[in-house]
Amino acid sequence: MLAYLDHHATTPCDERVLAAMAPWWHQLFANPASRLYRPALEAAAAVEIARGQVADALGMPAGAVIFCSGATEANNLALKGVAEAALERGERRRGLITVATEHRAVLDPLAWLHRHGLPLTVLPVQSDGLLDLQRLADAIGPDTLLVSVMAANNEIGVLQDLAAIGQLCRRHGVLFHCDGAQAVGHIPLAMADLNIDLLSLSGHKLYGPKGCGALLRREGVALAPQQHGGSQEGGLRAGTLAVPLLVGLGAAVELALADQGERSARLTTLRDRLWDGLQRLGGIQLNGHPSQRLGHNLNVSVDGVDGARLHRLLRSELAVSSGSACSQGSPSQVLAALGRSRQQAAASIRFGLGRDSSGADIDRALAAVAAAVAELRHPA
């Protein structure tokens, strides 16, 4: 069995979530939109319970939740939906601002909008992965429509200063979208306190099922639907609701919030032990801010070794990543944005600890990296 330390790519679906989902596949299979008979009304009620669970987690009313297939779709709906709604009402503000270390599920829809004529600014980050707030303040102008900054980075775990970004956006009358895929269920996030107007989340990043997620929207934020063909989700996201997945998402969010504090403290201790052990090998660079990061994340570059060979040696022992699972093979744009060379980025290891991670996993990771580094640095 591999030691699975890739919880930023995905998390296992919690068994309690599986149990909550079970009846909704077969026994209670009715379509929640078929409102004329009891089983359908029960399915609709189950979806509304899940909606409440997701909304509560972010301190929002249930009406803020738009269910969809995951954070990629939520980001597309937020970014393209805001832009289209603004264009439709002849809004003067059209400018979009984001950060170089965002996930492609934000960068690509923004690049698409840019190709269709909307001005786009992609801000650099500092060498620790944090956004320079003065740069953001300077970039915001009278034409700025929206700023999109993620809560927690999927590669380096860096936590941006959402409160300061939200305040800045509010002061300038600019919408603030936040990709919370790696943060919801892992750190406390109160949307209203942080002045976040739109927030994306994903089920499979918080011990829920794959294929579900949500966009949360502050009341009054104009959004044009990006998927047409039905009146579900207030006409903002057409398509039959995936009742079992949404029941699972609600349960997963509730469970994640229940052990969030304890889990984060425990995983931070394990992560720090991993970092201490790795540093003893020498020639290991930390990627990202040392403390303003997720407690279950560690990202390092190993000096003087070939990245492909390093990961070939590790893969029989460890499930870890050298970058975003979604960027498949291309060098990490996140590590490049921190100033790492291609070689350093390739020889990087992203560790993502999770609910089931143990001290034994950390020992195994340390032994595997030590053996691989010794073999590559001092071949027999």
Ligand SMILES: Cc1ncc(COP(=O)(O)O)c(C=O)c1O
């Ligand atoms: C920050 C971030 N945003 C968006 C996504 C995409 O999420 P989903 O798989 O739910 O579409 C991911 C997944 O890797 C992510 O880490």
